[in-house]
Amino acid sequence: MKLIQQLFLIILLILFALSIETPFGSNGEPYFHPVTTEPDHQFNCLASSIPPNEIVLFTTETDGAIDWSTSTEMLTRTQYHLVPILIAAHIKPGFDIEKYRWVVTASMTLEEIEAFSKRNNLQIVQYCPGMAILTKVIAE
Amino acid sequence: MKALSILLPVLMGFLVAFRAYQPKWSVSQVLFMCVSAPAIGIAITSALFFTWSLILRPNLGHFWYLLIEISICAALFASIWVQGNHSKSIYQINQYIRGVFSSLKSQVNISGKDLKNILFSVALASVFTLFLINFLDDWYTLTVKAPHGDWDAWAIWNLRARFFYAGENWRDGFSSIILWSHPDYPLLLPAFIGRTWQLLGSRTTWVPALTGLYFQLLILAAIVTRVSDLRNRATGLIAGLFTLAILQESLLYRQYADIPLAGYILLANIWLYQFDTQKHKSIFTAVMAGLAMGAAIWTKNEGLAFLLAFLLVEVATRLWKEDTQAKTGSFWGRFLLGIAPFLFVWILLKITLAPPNDVLNTITPVSIFSKLVDPRRYSLILSGIFEYFLANWSLIIPLIPLLLVFRFLFGSKQTQQEKTAIRKMIMRLCLLAAIYFGIYLITPNPLQWHIETSMDRLFMHILPGGVFIIFSRVQKIQFDQTNEGNDT
Numbered sequence: 001m002k003l004i005q006q007l008f009l010i011i012l013l014i015l016f017a018l019s020i021e022t023p024f025g026s027n028g029e030p031y032f033h034p035v036t037t038e039p040d041h042q043f044n045c046l047a048s049s050i051p052p053n054e055i056v057l058f059t060t061e062t063d064g065a066i067d068w069s070t071s072t073e074m075l076t077r078t079q080y081h082l083v084p085i086l087i088a089a090h091i092k093p094g095f096d097i098e099k100y101r102w103v104v105t106a107s108m109t110l111e112e113i114e115a116f117s118k119r120n121n122l123q124i125v126q127y128c129p130g131m132a133i134l135t136k137v138i139a140e
Numbered sequence: 141m142k143a144l145s146i147l148l149p150v151l152m153g154f155l156v157a158f159r160a161y162q163p164k165w166s167v168s169q170v171l172f173m174c175v176s177a178p179a180i181g182i183a184i185t186s187a188l189f190f191t192w193s194l195i196l197r198p199n200l201g202h203f204w205y206l207l208i209e210i211s212i213c214a215a216l217f218a219s220i221w222v223q224g225n226h227s228k229s230i231y232q233i234n235q236y237i238r239g240v241f242s243s244l245k246s247q248v249n250i251s252g253k254d255l256k257n258i259l260f261s262v263a264l265a266s267v268f269t270l271f272l273i274n275f276l277d278d279w280y281t282l283t284v285k286a287p288h289g290d291w292d293a294w295a296i297w298n299l300r301a302r303f304f305y306a307g308e309n310w311r312d313g314f315s316s317i318i319l320w321s322h323p324d325y326p327l328l329l330p331a332f333i334g335r336t337w338q339l340l341g342s343r344t345t346w347v348p349a350l351t352g353l354y355f356q357l358l359i360l361a362a363i364v365t366r367v368s369d370l371r372n373r374a375t376g377l378i379a380g381l382f383t384l385a386i387l388q389e390s391l392l393y394r395q396y397a398d399i400p401l402a403g404y405i406l407l408a409n410i411w412l413y414q415f416d417t418q419k420h421k422s423i424f425t426a427v428m429a430g431l432a433m434g435a436a437i438w439t440k441n442e443g444l445a446f447l448l449a450f451l452l453v454e455v456a457t458r459l460w461k462e463d464t465q466a467k468t469g470s471f472w473g474r475f476l477l478g479i480a481p482f483l484f485v486w487i488l489l490k491i492t493l494a495p496p497n498d499v500l501n502t503i504t505p506v507s508i509f510s511k512l513v514d515p516r517r518y519s520l521i522l523s524g525i526f527e528y529f530l531a532n533w534s535l536i537i538p539l540i541p542l543l544l545v546f547r548f549l550f551g552s553k554q555t556q557q558e559k560t561a562i563r564k565m566i567m568r569l570c571l572l573a574a575i576y577f578g579i580y581l582i583t584p585n586p587l588q589w590h591i592e593t594s595m596d597r598l599f600m601h602i603l604p605g606g607v608f609i610i611f612s613r614v615q616k617i618q619f620d621q622t623n624e625g626n627d628t
Binding site: 004005006008009012013015016017018019020021037 | 260263264267270271274278284285286287378381385534535536537542545546549550617619
């Protein structure tokens with residue numbers, strides 16, 4: 001093997017070695033640190049753990065009505081995984097808010113959500129900007 | 141049932157791939173077969189589960205569905221047994237295991253001979269191992285931070301899988317209400333994830349996460365094993381380093397169907413290369429190429445573009461008499477056998493559930509013409525390509541130019557068969573790139589947005605094949621030539 005090829009191989013290895021992330025970042029913080037799920041993913045994890053048969057109602061209005069023409073535009077990334085359940089709720093005949101244990105709200109401020117939860121006897125389980133998951137308060 | 145839901149696709153893939161096995165294969169070839177087999181099993185079970193869902197329902201008769209998968213495995217096993225190859229097969233497996241051990245032993249023997257080679261081997265193996273650990277660590281960290289994957293993963297692929305898991309209302313996944321989620325996209329990934337969730341009885345996020353990781357590692361392992369076989373282990377590991385640097389970038393779009401698609405395109409290319417360079421053609425290699433090509437089509441619509449590129453190259457090389465060993469009728473028969481099941485389910489999806497494609501549905505001859513004559517669009521696309529061509533990926537200097545310098549410094553002579561096979565692979569990938577270029581030209585979406593959100597993924601479809609091409613055209617990397625031949 002020619003000298004130039006050997007030199008190139010050595011440089012190549014050094015280049016790859018330098019491209020590996022070190023245990024310490026550029027600011028000196030240790031690389032290995034406890035990993036936590038991001039807030040919107042925590043929201044996703046909780047929402048996706050709701051069994052499909054405990055149907056979720058998606059609402060953009062405080063009275064619980066679904067307006068799909070606007071709600072699809074307002075879908076945030078945190079809501080995508082709920083779509084199968086939301087559509088099931090939407091197309092089901094005889095739709096009745098009383099039947100649903102879980103409620104998901106979108107495009108409401110925290111104050112509006114709190115007012116909505118009090119009015120409908122719901123408890124806020126998870127909240128992230130733009131949306132919240134609420135569940136029915138069941139008397140002990 | 142839970143264990144079977146994972147084991148059956150792997151077993152099915154192995155039984156299919158075993159038919160392609162030849163006694164003369166090297167250890168690296170057998171390892172390549174082992175890493176690619178589950179991908180074939182995943183594709184077959186995905187197509188099967190979609191058909192089952194269409195006829196019945198995803199959540200109906202799990203026992204009977206599993207019985208079908210078990211029956212297919214039993215039939216494949218019986219076909220190997222009945223052909224009278226069972227004693228030969230057992231002998232082959234025995235030989236293979238012996239081969240692995242003798243190979244490891246010879247590796248130990250090699251290392252004692254020359255200090256320079258030892259140092260180089262240790263340095264190369266260390267950098268590769270650290271790079272791989274770094275990749276796996278990043279994958280784990282990102283997966284824990286975002287267990288539902290990245291944007292398209294939850295908005296398209298896992299969303300559709302959730303409809304399969306929902307059971308009763310799974311057809312709502314193709315509703316016009318959620319046209320933004322591209323219900324016309326093929327279903328390899330959603331149907332496989334939905335199937336596994338159904339059989340596990342749990343919608344755990346580890347199923348899509350580990351499926352995505354498998355396909356990333358498949359690309360790495362396929363390149364390392366095949367280049368190791370064609371050249372030597374050191375060359376295979378260097379090819380692996382370049383592949384890892386590319387794959388590191390794919391962590392930005394975890395759980396997308398682009399990685400499985402890139403994997404199937406690579407597998408189809410490798411199987412076709414293998415067929416084209418074999419002295420004694422193993423016709424089952426054609427079945428494997430067909431299966432990989434079909435799986436690509438069942439993964440994303442771009443798989444069809446790859447099929448088109450393949451067919452055009454075959455026609456062109458035959459017309460120009462470039463290919464002195466043009467494929468015979470028996471090749472096409474076996475290739476069709478592999479691709480047919482996936483073409484069948486793809487057509488089934490398109491005629492029963494899928495709405496028209498958003499790009500193809502909104503373009504008109506007038507709009508196409510106006511876009512084709514607009515020089516600004518060409519400039520925008522070319523500047524996007526140039527940007528990715530000079531991108532570092534996850535290295536500290538641009539990766540593609542570095543690959544080309546490597547090829548320039550280590551180029552070697554090839555046999556006529558190798559030259560033809562590689563030329564055809566280059567033509568296939570260039571044609572695929574040309575089709576992508578054409579789609580950018582006529583896309584009804586805002587071009588800048590379309591380029592920014594998809595070009596990195598389209599590069600990913602092509603780059604693993606590019607790495608394979610480069611490394612199948614270089615000499616064996618041996619730091620000190622005095623020991624040449626030992627590290628093979």
